[in-house]
Amino acid sequence: MPTMNMIxxxxxxxKVMMRRDEDIVVFGEDVGFFGGVFRVTEGLQREFGxxxxxxAPISEGGIVATAVGMAAYGIKPLIEIQFADYIYPGYDQIxxxxxxxxxRTAGEWTMPMVIRTPYGGGIFGGQTHSQSPESLFTHIAGxxxxxxxxxxxxxxxxxxxVEDPDPVIFFEPKRIYNGPFDGHHDRPVTPxxxxxxxxxxxGHYTVPLGKAAVVRxxxxxxxxxxxxxxxxxxxxxxxxGIDAEVIDLRTxxxxxxETIEKSVEKTGxxxxxxxxxxxxxxxxxxxxxxxxxxxxxxxAPVERVTGWDTxxxxxxxxxxxxxxxxxxxxxxxxxxx
Numbered sequence: 001m002p003t004m005n006m007i008x009x010x011x012x013x014x015k016v017m018m019r020r021d022e023d024i025v026v027f028g029e030d031v032g033f034f035g036g037v038f039r040v041t042e043g044l045q046r047e048f049g050x051x052x053x054x055x056a057p058i059s060e061g062g063i064v065a066t067a068v069g070m071a072a073y074g075i076k077p078l079i080e081i082q083f084a085d086y087i088y089p090g091y092d093q094i095x096x097x098x099x100x101x102x103x104r105t106a107g108e109w110t111m112p113m114v115i116r117t118p119y120g121g122g123i124f125g126g127q128t129h130s131q132s133p134e135s136l137f138t139h140i141a142g143x144x145x146x147x148x149x150x151x152x153x154x155x156x157x158x159x160x161x162v163e164d165p166d167p168v169i170f171f172e173p174k175r176i177y178n179g180p181f182d183g184h185h186d187r188p189v190t191p192x193x194x195x196x197x198x199x200x201x202x203g204h205y206t207v208p209l210g211k212a213a214v215v216r217x218x219x220x221x222x223x224x225x226x227x228x229x230x231x232x233x234x235x236x237x238x239x240x241g242i243d244a245e246v247i248d249l250r251t252x253x254x255x256x257x258e259t260i261e262k263s264v265e266k267t268g269x270x271x272x273x274x275x276x277x278x279x280x281x282x283x284x285x286x287x288x289x290x291x292x293x294x295x296x297x298x299x300a301p302v303e304r305v306t307g308w309d310t311x312x313x314x315x316x317x318x319x320x321x322x323x324x325x326x327x328x329x330x331x332x333x334x335x336x337x
Contacts, residue, residue: 003198005191006177009151010040010116013158014078016204018048021076024162026053028063028080028116037082038118038177064090067113068097071167077113078162084119084171085131098167099142111167114158120228120275121321122175122185126314132276132307137169138252138285144168144209145252149176149230150197153250156207164209173227181228182235183323210254214263218245221334222263222270224286226252229273229322236327242335244271252282260286261293268299271334273322278306300337305330 004012018024026044028036032055035042044053056063060081067077081087087094094115101111121130138145146161146168148154154172161168175181179191192198216234221244225233230248237244245263249256264270270290272283287302305322313320 001199001201003193004151004155004200005179005193005198006148006151006154006172007038007040009155009200010158010172011042011044012200013155013162014041014044015047017078017159017162018044018052020204022052023074024052024076024078025070026078026080027056027066029056029058029082031055031080036080038174040116040172041080060086060088060090061093064093064098064115067115068093068101068111071111071113072101072109076162079113079115081115081117083125083129084117084133085128087115087117087133091136094137094143094169095140099140102166103142110165112165114161114168114170116158116170116172118174118177119171120173120175121312121317122181122228124314124317125312127311130312132274134171134252135276135280135282135285138282142167143253145171146209146250147171147173147226147252148250149173149227149248150195151192151200152197153207153213153248155200156205157209157250159204160206160209163206168209171227175228176231180231183232183321183327184235185318185321185323207250209251210256212250212256212259213248214245214259215248216244216246218243218267220244220267220269221331222247222260222267223273224249224260224270225273226250227275229275232323232327233273236324236331239324240328240331242331255289257289257293260290264290264294265297268297269334270294270298271303271305271330273305273327275307275322277309278304279309281306300334303330303334
């Protein structure tokens with residue numbers, strides 16, 4: 001089976017679906033001739049032509065609004081916002097039109113569209129190329145929110161998102177485009193080729209939306225994570241020698257609460273890791289759900305490891321990023337209580 005990094009897997013997902021369905025169009029800033037700033041759409045314009053893969057002006061509001069009109073007419077837009085930090089000009093369209101169309105038309109119209117966007121830090125992108133705004137979208141009824149953490153999942157989840165009749169916000173953790181990241185920024189980068197999840201089947205397959213993955217089984221602690229933080233969490237529990245169960249959420253909305261409940265009821269402890277700022281982050285929602293549903297099984301308070309409530313600092317990237325040191329402190333606390 002061929003191995004791919006996450007960029008190649010996402011690119012392959014585009015090709016698989018565009019070959020299967022001529023109604024799919026891809027557009028965004030630099031996605032056509034240039035193939036995208038991270039090369040996720042490389043080669044699409046050559047194969048499918050300029051009518052199905054084309055460059056858009058630097059106007060995120062215009063990109064999303066154009067996709068809304070296309071989707072209303074039965075076209076299936078698969079659009080890219082170049083960085084999640086720049087999705088905010090399109091936020092009004094996403095909240096007011098994309099998320100509401102099925103409801104406001106009593107199910108007569110759907111919005112079969114996917115909005116892809118790279119998110120997160122770890123690449124010295126500073127305050128305007130490192131943000132994690134996922135909680136702004138999980139809060140909006142009518143949107144599905146997906147965050148892959150491996151090449152295998154990236155391809156399968158993107159295909160499932162394209163086939164879904166409802167709008168999907170597809171966050172891509174750019175720190176792990178080329179390889180898994182354990183949080184130790186001073187170590188050499190490990191390529192995806194050495195990771196078992198880099199084996200990506202050819203052709204069509206899906207990873208179902210709303211189904212988490214238990215990526216490490218354990219009995220002492222449940223760790224909930226998504227995106228880059230899955231790999232940071234796996235490395236941290238391994239380094240600390242804790243018999244922890246690590247769950248990769250994969251989809252934030254819909255959330256696989258059943259898998260979470262089953263694990264927490266078994267372990268009695270829960271730690272949640274996110275890269276986004278602490279206040280009102282998705283980890284807070286997860287903490288509330290665990291507390292509400294698993295209260296009588298908990299042996300310690302739910303613990304969170306997050307980014308700080310500040311802009312993402314370029315000079316202090318690794319002080320902001322919730323890496324091994326802060327994971328170690330949180331693990332010791334949740335296990336000691």
